[in-house]
Structure formats: structure tokens, C-alpha cells
Amino acid sequence: MSDEERRDSLADQAAAWVPPWERPRQPDPATPVPSAAAPAEAAETVSADEEAAETRGADATGEAGEAGRAGVPPRAVGGRRRVTAAPEPAPELSDGELRGALEAILLVVDEPVSELVLAQVLEQPAERIGPVLDEIAAGYTAAGHGFELRRAAGGWRLYTRPEYATYVERFVLDGQSVRLTQAALETLAVVAYKQPVTRSRISAIRGVNCDGVIRTLVTRGLVEECGTETDSGAFLYRTTTLFLEKLGLNTVDELPPLAPFLPDDVEELADATR
Template sequence: MSDLKPALEAVLMVVDEPVTEERLAKALDRTPREVALALRELADEYAVQGRGFELRVVAGGWRYYTRAEHAAAVEAFVLDGQQARLTQAALETLAVVAYRQPVSRSRVSAVRGVNCDGVMRTLLQRGLVEEAGAEPETGAILYRTTNYFLERMGLRGLDELPELAPFLPEAEAVEADSLEGVPSFDPDADDGAGHADETTEV
């Protein structure tokens, strides 16, 4: 175990996406159980030491993340005051995909009541959604969220999405298929962003 932890730290320092325990075990020629135990011990050690980073399980794998309490310092250094935010239109579209996936563009447009082709292209380019086959009846392309989406949201899986019902208007005032009132769960969201131009890239 003494040599396993440093090896895990070295590997995790160079990954650009969460890595599963199985993949780490194979790379380091150890058992998944040994790797899982070492990862959890490392995570606990960082927490006790109050380090500026933490080791977390996100989107089914392990990766280093800066601690939330130091977000301002990281933003000041990395973003230098400029941050590419998703518009309200993009956030609403992403929410529909997240809760209805796999879903076609026409279905997303129907739920939102406005054409969303331009916004969907942007979400595809950002790597937040991806194609998920075709609808048998119509042949329309279906879309779903990606592991990158889970990573950005800090979710282990889709089952950790917040319950939708508490955010909906009164039941008698909204159709069951409506997603109006879905909370903006994107960490980069700008609450003041509008969505008058649905075809503008965001």
C-alpha cells in the first residue's frame, strides 16, 4: 500500500477525465479492491489535512478537484474575469435533455415551445450532450447527456439529478410534460442571461 498511494497520485495528476478504479488497478497491476481502499484513504487524508484540493468520485471515476471554498482564487487566476457562460436558453434545453433523455430535437422544441436547433448545436460542441441513436418510429436523432455533463455538474450518475416536482408550478397550472421552472443547475449559469435569440451560439 505504501507504494500504491504515490503511484495513484502520479497517475491522477495527469488525467483529464475521471478514471475508474478498474482502469487504475489494471494500469498499476493491483486489484480493484486495493485501489479502492487506497483512493478512499487518500481522499480522507486530504480532507483531514485541509488541502486546497480533494479527491472525489464523479461520473463513475476518480479525479482531483479544487475545493469549493477556493473557487474565487481559482477563478481569478484561470479565468481572469472572463467566463464562457451558457445562456438561459441553453440551460433550459440542457435541462430538458437531462430529464427526458434520450430525446429528439423536435421533442425538446415541443417542451420548450421554441426551436432549439442552434442551442443544441452549441451543447454538442461543448460536449454536454451527444447523439444516442435514432427514434425507431421517425428516424429522428436522439440525444443524451455525456459523462462530461456529469463531471461539470458534480454528479456520480443521472440518479443524482434533483427531483423535478418541487420546482414545478402548481400541478393544475402546468401540463405534465412541461419543464418550465426547472432549476438552473449549471455552475457557470448567469441568472441574468436572456434567451430571445434561440439560434445564436452560446
């Protein structure tokens, strides 16, 4: 073969050469050739596997998100979701049981307790508490007990009856006087009927300085600050729930009217002080 023929042969081989990555893949003789239906079945199997994998991933992601919002680590979330049973409602007490439970609580309270608090403690409907308390109060009155159940300061509490106050006072005080002074009683009365009121207004009504008396009443919990006056910025004072409790009142609206205690010439006295 001449040199020219050899060059032509090499050129033809170079032109016909195909890179390995572009050559058609030869089937493996050991691998059986699938039938015409096999590609479709394989495609369906792959699609089903992919769909199952996506579903598992979505469930895992959702459970992990729920666990994260609930404060549970993601690793605690298993393949099966745990369902927590709702707490069973408390059994409804009979009238006798409810009456006994209310009496037991009222014997140990140190301040008036509201119907809502009693309903929450006993896990009973709030609408049942009021009628039973009214029934208990009526029963104590009809039986003539030395104590009674009545509303005071927005709640309910047991109190001794007024006709036995002398004996109770003798037992509690035991010769010791813990009463308020006359000045404190007068100042407390002014606050009760004029509230909210400033110290300067109280002093003007009483005719003497009442700063020390106000501090005493605040210390004993009978009077408290309730803001400031818009014009002067002076502190305003009002009575407390302890004041209502000590007097056995539910609201200050139950205070007795002042008219029967005023002198007949009150208008003349008022004109004279102007």
C-alpha cells in the same frame, strides 16, 4: 556326333537354362559368413535404426508445425526445443507506495480514471485500488485541503472544493466569460432530465426552436446522439460523460430532484398548455 544328337544336346541345354535374375546369389569369398545369431541381431539393429529415424522425423515434423503456428521459420527449429520462461509477476507495492503512485497519476489525468485502469497501470490487484482511494479521499477531507478526491463519470479525479470556487473561477476566467447562455442551460437541463429525447420534444417543452442550441451543445461535447426514435425515426439526444465530469456527478441519477424547484401551480400550468 550326328546332327540329331547335336540337336538333342542343344534342346537339353535350352531347357536347363535359368535367367541371371533367377539364379541363386553366390557368396563373396572375401565376406565372412555370419553366424546363426547374426541375422537376428542385424534385424534388431535395422528395426532400432528405423524406429529412431521415425522418432526423429516425428519430432521434426511436430516442431516444424509448432514453429509454423508460432510464426517462426522451420529452419529456426533446432534439435533441442527452446523453453521460454514465464514473465515474473510484478512485485506487490506497499500501502505507502501504492498511495503515492495513485496520487501521482491523479495529479496528471485530464479526465476521471477508473479503478480497473489504475490497477492495470500499477500492475496491482483491482480489489486494493478502491479502498486506498477511499482512504485518500477521507484523508484530504479530514486535513481540510482546498481540493478533494471523488468519483465522477465512472472514475476518480481531483476537484477543487466548492467553497473555493470563487477564487478558482476568478483565476481561470480572468475576466473572460465562457458560460453557456440561458437558452443553452435550459436546453441542457431538458436533455439531462428527459434523456433520451428528440429535438422536437425539447422544442415543445421550451416553446421555441432549439436546433441551433442543440448543435452548440453537441459541439461543446455536453450532448450527443444516441440512436433514433422507433416511431418517427428522429434522432435522440443524451448527456455525455463530459457533462457528468463538469457537474462532478458519477451518474445522472445523482441529479437533484426537480420537485423543489417547480411552482406550486404546476398542474394548473400543465392543464393550460394542453
